[in-house]
Amino acid sequence: MIRTISEIIDELRHIPRATWSGSDPTIPPVLRPPALADIDLACHTPVFDDAGFDLPTSLQWYEAITAISQRLKQDGDGRVAGGPVGIDALAWYASFHDHSTAQWGIYIPLSSLPLLDNLQLSGLGLSRPERWRLAWDVLVAHEIVHFAVDYACAWFELLFHAPIRRALCDRITAGLAEGIFTQQSNYLEIEESLANGHVLRKVAASAESTVAQTLRDFIRGQPPGYRDGESAESDEGLGKIAAETLRSYLAVWSSGWNIDPGNPALDFTHLIPLDDDSRATCPVWVINDLETVGLPRDAVRLITCVQRIEETKTFRKSLRRLHRDQQQAWCRLKGELVSAIPNGADFKKWHPEGVWSVRVNNSVRAHLKQPHPDEALQPWLALDIGGHTKMGHD
Numbered sequence: 478m479i480r481t482i483s484e485i486i487d488e489l490r491h492i493p494r495a496t497w498s499g500s501d502p503t504i505p506p507v508l509r510p511p512a513l514a515d516i517d518l519a520c521h522t523p524v525f526d527d528a529g530f531d532l533p534t535s536l537q538w539y540e541a542i543t544a545i546s547q548r549l550k551q552d553g554d555g556r557v558a559g560g561p562v563g564i565d566a567l568a569w570y571a572s573f574h575d576h577s578t579a580q581w582g583i584y585i586p587l588s589s590l591p592l593l594d595n596l597q598l599s600g601l602g603l604s605r606p607e608r609w610r611l612a613w614d615v616l617v618a619h620e621i622v623h624f625a626v627d628y629a630c631a632w633f634e635l636l637f638h639a640p641i642r643r644a645l646c647d648r649i650t651a652g653l654a655e656g657i658f659t660q661q662s663n664y665l666e667i668e669e670s671l672a673n674g675h676v677l678r679k680v681a682a683s684a685e686s687t688v689a690q691t692l693r694d695f696i697r698g699q700p701p702g703y704r705d706g707e708s709a710e711s712d713e714g715l716g717k718i719a720a721e722t723l724r725s726y727l728a729v730w731s732s733g734w735n736i737d738p739g740n741p742a743l744d745f746t747h748l749i750p751l752d753d754d755s756r757a758t759c760p761v762w763v764i765n766d767l768e769t770v771g772l773p774r775d776a777v778r779l780i781t782c783v784q785r786i787e788e789t790k791t792f793r794k795s796l797r798r799l800h801r802d803q804q805q806a807w808c809r810l811k812g813e814l815v816s817a818i819p820n821g822a823d824f825k826k827w828h829p830e831g832v833w834s835v836r837v838n839n840s841v842r843a844h845l846k847q848p849h850p851d852e853a854l855q856p857w858l859a860l861d862i863g864g865h866t867k868m869g870h871d
Contacts (some may be wrong), residue, residue: 480491480571481760482581485631487576494640500625502571503762506561507548508541508769516580518815519781521617521756522691526778526823528831529850530591545592551700563669563703564676567593568794570623574631574642580759582791583620585613587777588770597695602687606826607719609777615692617761618679619750622672624759630726631750645699667725671718673699674709675751718735720745723743728851775850783814785856786845792859799841806838807862827869832860834868842868 489495503516522723557625561569567589573581593612594605601608630642648798649663681689696706709718723745740741750758754844767776788796796804810822813833818824831847862867 481821482535482628485628485635486573488635489631492634492638492640494643495634496574497643499575502575502584503764505584505766505769506569507544507566508588513556514687517765517779518765519585519763519779521761522818522820523610524615524780524818525590525609525613525778525825526847527605527609527776529603529778530596530776531770531775532591537769537771541588541592541770542595544814545589546596549596549695550698559643561664563699564616564619564673565664565669568620570620570627570628571822572623572642574627576836580762582762583615583617583624584762586764586765586766587618587779588766588771589616589697590774590777591772592770597689600730601691603688603726604826610682611688615678615695615757618676619675621756621759622675622749625749625751625755626671626722628750628755629723629745631639632748633723641726641729645726648729664702665722666705666726667718669702671709671715671722671749672719673703673706674715677684677710677717684793690783716744717745718748721749750753778850780847781815783845783857786811786814786859787856788859789861792843792861795862803838803841806841807843810835810837810843822835834870837862840864842870844868 481568486496548562549564551562557870568583568585571581572581575581589614590609590687594608594613598611603611627642634641635640640769645665649665676692676696682694684692695708697704709715742753763779765774767774796807799807809817813819814822821836823834823836825834826832829851833845833847835843837844841862843862844860846860848855850859850861865871
């Protein structure tokens with residue numbers, strides 16, 4: 478990206494009605510905790526620990542399951558009172574067009590992970606932390622598209638000095654968009670198709686067949702627009718749906734500008750940033766609302782980095798026996814873990830309890846001991862390092 482979001486926001490404020498002051502983006506739209514929950518910034522690729530999780534049997538849990546289930550599988554026209562439907566009932570994107578808060582970005586309540594797991598993923602042959610990570614990836618993949626469309630609209634707004642996003646949102650809310658484009662719900666259906674298409678392209682495409690089919694069935698059962706994600710799954714479909722999404726925003730203004738957004742020669746795909754650098758630009762906020770659904774606050778633990786590692790005597794002895802390249806690989810990984818867990822690290826729970834295994838390179842793994850929750854400020858302990866066979870991996 479050439480311009481930072483903060484620079485774009487500053488420019489948008491010079492356009493009448495392009496920005497607004499909306500509702501608090503940190504408040505969940507469906508399951509609202511009785512008090513302000515903890516909100517933390519997370520990375521896009523966290524690891525989950527279920528050591529403190531037991532499936533609840535409380536009334537709160539069953540009420541939450543019922544409420545989310547109804548919104549995930551609405552068969553009507555999407556006009557449901559009391560909050561959003563589809564995946565957006567579990568997570569949401571707060572636009573940077575809302576200048577009332579600096580905390581724009583993707584919001585994911587921790588409760589959404591066990592809820593989505595219980596409703597859609599529990600039958601998969603994956604561990605619970607793996608299923609939670611799958612749920613996380615699905616939610617981020619969907620919501621990042623709303624950020625990408627938000628970003629594309631901002632560029633059109635800067636070009637034409639007009640409140641493009643605000644105008645369409647106002648018309649949808651007021652039911653005035655009929656006749657401009659096909660729209661039956663109180664949300665832009667084609668944009669939801671694009672977002673769920675990205676879920677299939679980003680998550681399902683790299684998953685094994687059972688997982689991919691489960692995600693496909695999940696998307697097919699959602700409300701109008703959401704259920705049509707497969708239309709944006711192929712490269713050709715993605716281009717078509719992306720173009721139709723942006724044309725929906727431009728349609729309100731096209732006659733005044735004397736432009737033809739429907740011209741098939743126009744390729745809008747490149748205006749919607751979905752590459753890795755663009756995803757890293759959008760912050761992801763985590764809301765600890767677990768008590769809202771009858772779970773303890775530490776039932777779903779998020780591990781986003783390992784800031785401090787203390788090497789034990791056994792570890793240092795094993796490290797000295799490794800080739801210099803492997804020693805350097807460990808030093809690089811140790812430095813990366815300070816800020817985030819790399820995608821290729823295969824960071825996963827091992828045994829005994831509290832021990833995690835991490836891939837150093839293709840031939841070497843290390844085992845790290847996690848501090849007890851009551852000793853969160855203590856360093857992780859590097860217990861041992863060596864080849865896969867030595868470390869007990871196949």
